[in-house]
Structure formats: structure tokens, C-alpha cells
């Protein structure tokens with residue numbers, strides 16, 4: 019912490035001209051791209067995702083995020099307030115100081131980039147604690163940042179377990195902000211720790227149980243089926259915004275599920291190091307056991323298993339779960355209420371817009387949602403009524419660094435991505451001037 023504090027206090031980073039900080043951040047993004055294959059392989063070996071996606075999605079998104087915030091550094095202007103007379107009031111944004119970042123294991127590089135990029139671009143020092151399950155790419159990012167010219171002490175990585183390395187960061191009196199992505203359970207503790215210590219700013223991106231709502235007048239059923247199946251099984255279902263609750267209007271449910279089941283064989287788990295694999299390994303045995311326990315609860319509580327429902331072993335000794343679909347799920351079943359964080363789709367049914375909005379919103383989470391209909395009024399009405407940070411209409415996975423991402427309700431506090439993220443890592447200062 020002292021290295022990060024010293025780097026902030028002597029302004030070796032915040033004091034650089036914005037155009038220079040921009041160039042260094044561009045060089046950091048270039049370093050990531052130049053080491054893309056190595057980083058992708060490391061990510062796959064660390065947490066089990068298919069190497070093709072680690073390369074095409076994780077590495078590229080992380081580099082793009084750092085480049086985008088670097089690009090913004092010399093394009094964000096401050097303000098002058100419309101004060102009543104000749105006095106001048108400048109409203110400026112200043113870095114917070116030392117920003118602690120704690121991230122999970124499912125997208126280690128992307129989750130880190132979403133926070134370190136705007137925090138560094140705003141002139142802060144950063145201390146990153148990666149997940150104990152996937153710490154390797156974070157350590158490599160620190161080396162690449164140094165090679166790019168980010169001054170020593172500005173970007174630091176402290177690996178370790180949550181209670182031993184994460185809590186001290188959240189409790190530290192010399193840390194000005196804690197930016198956390200992970201479970202809602204730990205996120206709540208982070209807010210308490212921030213309040214108990216120095217009232218540091220606390221931002222949390224937490225769990226999800228996202229509803230994906232398909233009306234009978236969906237404009238393209240095949241596209242909706244592909245999105246429903248592809249998005250829940252992407253990253254082995256280990257995505258906070260996975261559409262894990264699929265609501266299909268009763269009149270088309272049977273036909274919809276028939277098409278969905280035809281796609282399931284494409285998602286058979288395989289060796290993540292093979293380029294053809296689309297679904298890889300679960301991060302570890304603990305997580306696999308959690309997923310299998312949820313599958314058991316679905317069976318016991320009366321949901322109808324349509325596909326999967328058990329572990330697989332395409333690589334000896336590995337942790338794999340078959341792509342699993344339950345039909346006949348009721349909103350009060352455990353598999354409809356709790357985040358499973360594995361390749362398990364719960365299918366529910368509804369009668370009309372009011373019914374599905376009520377069901378979709380009756381959950382502690384509010385991260386993402388989707389609605390499929392060709393009726394613009396229904397799409398707009400349902401999208402407005404859903405309590406979620408992001409709502410998609412007639413697609414599921416549109417994504418861009420330019421749009422904010424975050425949750426309503428217990429899915430967290432604050433937004434990652436877009437220029438809104440600068441608000442999280444800056445203080446607003448007013449300077450009154452009268453000559």
C-alpha cells in the first residue's frame with residue numbers, strides 16, 4: 019500500500035500531461051495485444067475456459083478497454099458553473115488516490131480491466147487483488163504495465179485469499195476506494211468494511227439471475243433459441259449476466275424447447291486447450307460440487323430434467339458439467355431463485371406481460387434481462403418495468419465498452435464501463451475564484 023500511496027503523492031502518474039498518460043495507456047494495451055496468445059493460454063490453464071474464447075474475447079476486451087480509457091484521458095473537459103455574478107466557480111475532477119480492486123475468477127482479465135483502466139486513466143494508483151483461483155494473468159498484466167511505461171508503484175498486484183488479502187485492502191485506512199466484483203455475499207461485507215474503516219468509496223458488481231423473456235410474437239424464434247442456449251452455456255455458465263431464467267410464453271414453449279434441445283449437443287464440454295471446444299472446464303471441484311448440488315435440488319423440487327444433469331469427464335480428472343436444461347421450473351424453486359454459476363438453464367412459463375414482469379422482478383438480483391417481441395409498445399413497456407441495469411430487446415449479448423454495466427437491487431452499486439466509470443474514481447472539487 020505504501021508503494022501505491024507514494025506513487026500517488028509524488029504525482030509521478032497523475033502529474034503527467036494527459037497526452038503522455040494516454041500514450042502510456044495505449045502502450046499498455048499494445049503490450050497486451052503483443053502477448054495475446056500467452057495471456058489467453060494462461061487464462062485457460064488457470065480457470066478452464068476454452069482457449070479460443072480466452073483469445074478472442076478476454077484478451078481483446080481487456081486490451082480494448084485499456085485503450086478506450088487511455089484514449090479518453092485528454093478528451094474529458096472540466097466545467098464552469100453558471101454562477102450569478104462575476105465570481106467564477108470551476109468544477110474539476112480529481113483522482114481519489116489509491117484504488118483497491120478485487121475481482122473474481124470467471125473473467126479475470128476483463129473484470130480487472132473494467133476497473134483498473136478508468137482508475138488509472140483518472141490518475142489514481144491501483145492495488146489489484148485477483149481471485150485466488152485465477153491470479154496468473156493479473157501478475158502478468160503488472161509486468162506488461164511496467165514494460166509499457168506505467169511508473170513503478172502505480173499499478174500493483176497483491177494475490178491471495180479473500181479474508182487474508184482482500185479484507186485488509188477493503189479495511190485499509192490508506193485506501194481511498196474499493197472497487198469489487200464478486201458474489202453478493204462478499205459484496206455486502208465490502209460495504210461494511212468500507213464504512214467501518216475510513217468511509218472509502220465502495221463500488222460493487224455482484225451476482226445475477228437474469229430473466230430472458232420470449233413472447234409468442236418473437237420476431238425470430240431461431241435467433242432467440244440460439245441466444246437462450248448459447249448465452250447460458252458460454253463460459254460454462256460462469257457469467258454474472260448469464261440468462262439463467264428463461265421465460266417462454268406458454269403457447270410457444272413446447273416448440274421453442276424442441277429447437278433448443280437440438281442445439282445442446284454443440285455444447286458438450288471438452289478439453290479447453292483444443293481450438294474446437296466451445297464449453298470448457300468448471301473452475302474447480304468446489305464450484306462443480308456447488309453446481310451439481312443445485313442440479314440435485316432442481317430434481318428434488320420437481321423440475322423436469324430435459325438435458326444434462328450430471329458431471330462429465332472429457333479430460334481425466336477434470337471438472338466438467340453437462341449442459342443442463344430444466345423445464346417446469348416454478349419461480350419459488352431454488353434453481354429459479356439462486357445464482358448457480360454453472361451451465362444450468364431453468365425454463366419457466368407465463369401468460370401475459372404483467373405476469374412475466376412480476377415473476378422476473380421477484381428476485382433479489384437485477385443485473386440484466388431480455389425481452390423478445392415484435393410489438394414495440396410491449397417491448398418498451400416491459401423493458402421499462404424490468405428492474406435490471408441492462409435490458410436487451412430481441413437479442414441477448416450486445417456489448418460495448420461505451421455503455422454502462424451494473425446492477426439494480428442486490429446486483430451491486432455503481433456502473434463499470436463507459437464514461438460513467440470515471441465518476442467512481444474521481445472526486446468533484448469546486449474552486450471559487452474572485453479576482
Ligand code: NAD
Nearest residue numbers: 121122123148149180184185200201204223224225226258
Ligand atoms: P467471491 O465473492 O467469492 O470472490 C470474489 C473476490 O472477492 C475474490 O477475489 C475473493 O478472493 C475475494 N474475497 C472473498 N472473500 C473476501 C473477503 N472476506 N474480503 C475481501 N475479499 C474477499 O466471488 P467469485 O466466486 O470469485 O465470483 C463469482 C461471483 O462474481 C458471482 O456471484 C458472479 O455473479 C459475480 N460476478 C459479477 C460480475 C458483475 O459484473 N456484476 C462479473 C463477474 C462475476
